[in-house]
Amino acid sequence: MDLHELFAHLNERREKLGMTLESLADRAGVSLPTVVRILSGKHLSAGIDNVFAICRAMDVGIGIVRQPQPRTVRKKQAKRKADYLVGMLQGTSGLEGQGLDEQTMKEMKEQTVNDLLAGSRRRLWS
Numbered sequence: 001m002d003l004h005e006l007f008a009h010l011n012e013r014r015e016k017l018g019m020t021l022e023s024l025a026d027r028a029g030v031s032l033p034t035v036v037r038i039l040s041g042k043h044l045s046a047g048i049d050n051v052f053a054i055c056r057a058m059d060v061g062i063g064i065v066r067q068p069q070p071r072t073v074r075k076k077q078a079k080r081k082a083d084y085l086v087g088m089l090q091g092t093s094g095l096e097g098q099g100l101d102e103q104t105m106k107e108m109k110e111q112t113v114n115d116l117l118a119g120s121r122r123r124l125w126s
Contacts, residue, residue: 002042003041004041004044006045006051007038007039007040007041007044008041010038010039010043010054010055010058010060011039011040013058013060014039014058017058021035021036021039024054024057024058026059027057028050028053028054028056029053030050030053030054035048035052035054038050038051038054039054043073044124047071073119074117074121074124075113075123077124078112078113078116078117078124079109079113079115081112081116081124082108082109082110082112082113082116083109086105086108086109086112089108090105
């Protein structure tokens with residue numbers, strides 16, 4: 001669930017409870033303008049303390065779901081970056097009339113992924 005969905009869910013919950021925005025703000029100890037911004041979905045950088053307060057006021061629990069293993073996330077990032085880097089090379093080569101064939105591109109991407117995973121983490125995430 002992304003933040004838009006979470007905030008929409010919270011607003012839907014408020015409506016189903018028959019709770020006004022004002023009463024929610026009072027119960028949560030959060031200003032009315034903040035509650036309005038959060039529940040409208042236009043304030044995605046809302047402080048987590050305010051979001052938790054709104055959840056508590058409506059008896060909504062928030063949990064942490066199990067995330068993929070760090071290696072899996074790093075590999076996904078390496079693939080994204082390799083696609084970007086090799087794509088740039090392909091674009092440059094194409095401009096020079098020396099475009100790379102599909103197999104060469106695939107091999108270059110695989111090698112770039114391996115290099116990124118074996119190299120510095122800073123390079124992987126930059």
